[in-house]
Amino acid sequence: DVKVTQSSRYLVKRTGEKVFLECVQDMDHENMFWYRQDPGLGLRLIYFSYDVKMKEKGDIPEGYSVSREKKERFSLILESASTNQTSMYLCASTTPGMSGNTIYFGEGSWLTVV
Amino acid sequence: GEDVEQSLFLSVREGDSSVINCTYTDSSSTYLYWYKQEPGAGLQLLTYIFSNMDMKQDQRLTVLLNKKDKHLSLRIADTQTGDSAIYFCAESISNFGNEKLTFGTGTRLTIIP
Numbered sequence: 159d160v161k162v163t164q165s166s167r168y169l170v171k172r173t174g175e176k177v178f179l180e181c182v183q184d185m186d187h188e189n190m191f192w193y194r195q196d197p198g199l200g201l202r203l204i205y206f207s208y209d210v211k212m213k214e215k216g217d218i219p220e221g222y223s224v225s226r227e228k229k230e231r232f233s234l235i236l237e238s239a240s241t242n243q244t245s246m247y248l249c250a251s252t253t254p255g256m257s258g259n260t261i262y263f264g265e266g267s268w269l270t271v272v
Numbered sequence: 273g274e275d276v277e278q279s280l281f282l283s284v285r286e287g288d289s290s291v292i293n294c295t296y297t298d299s300s301s302t303y304l305y306w307y308k309q310e311p312g313a314g315l316q317l318l319t320y321i322f323s324n325m326d327m328k329q330d331q332r333l334t335v336l337l338n339k340k341d342k343h344l345s346l347r348i349a350d351t352q353t354g355d356s357a358i359y360f361c362a363e364s365i366s367n368f369g370n371e372k373l374t375f376g377t378g379t380r381l382t383i384i385p
Contacts, residue, residue, distance in 0.1 A: 189370055189371070191372075191373070193375070198280060198377055198378075199377060200276075200278075200360060200375045200376050200377040200378050201315075201360065201362075201375035201378075202375075203372070203373075203374070206372065208370050248314060248315065250373075252371065254370050254371075261317070261371070261373065263314045263315040264314055265313065265314040266313075266314050
């Protein structure tokens with residue numbers, strides 16, 4: 159059974175803390191993505207990666223960075239968490255040239271910044 | 273640029289058909305998707321359609337694509353209480369063989385008993 163695992167489902171962090179959200183996939187996928195989901199705004203792409211050590215900015219990268227040291231792991235980093243980063247974060251992975259049904263999502267990480 | 277729009281809310285009586293609409297702006301989309309999200313859960317792929325198709329049917333689900341108007345719809349026949357969820361449409365843009373998804377705002381479907 160294919161899997162995208164987000165290690166933390168629920169986190170509460172203080173303003174100014176550094177936050178790591180981890181995502182691991184076991185499908186040998188090249189492409190990985192981080193989205194955030196907010197009510198009324200849908201899913202917005204933060205960063206994505208098409209290969210190890212490669213990263214590209216999505217639509218809303220400000221306040222975030224990412225790390226892809228290994229193919230299976232894509233980490234989202236909040237260098238200094240702020241209350242407007244309270245959200246649900248979704249990781250996804252897929253393979254290049256996907257046929258339409260080969261993008262897989264994790265179950266989401268709910269982050270509250272207080 | 274990419275922009276995908278949906279109505280935020282839809283209420284339907286149990287047993288009726290639900291029609292969720294979506295418009296997108298990028299004519300180079302390769303695939304268009306419908307995802308379902310139940311409370312507290314991640315995204316579940318419901319169905320998808322290749323951009324050169326007009327219609328796709330899968331059991332109770334029918335997807336219609338009007339490429340000229342850049343309009344996508346999802347029809348759920350005989351809507352049940354288990355269909356209550358948020359439904360997202362998404363378009364896929366190919367970038368040298370790598371796909372990137374842009375999502376709509378999501379439509380919250382509420383079933384009235």
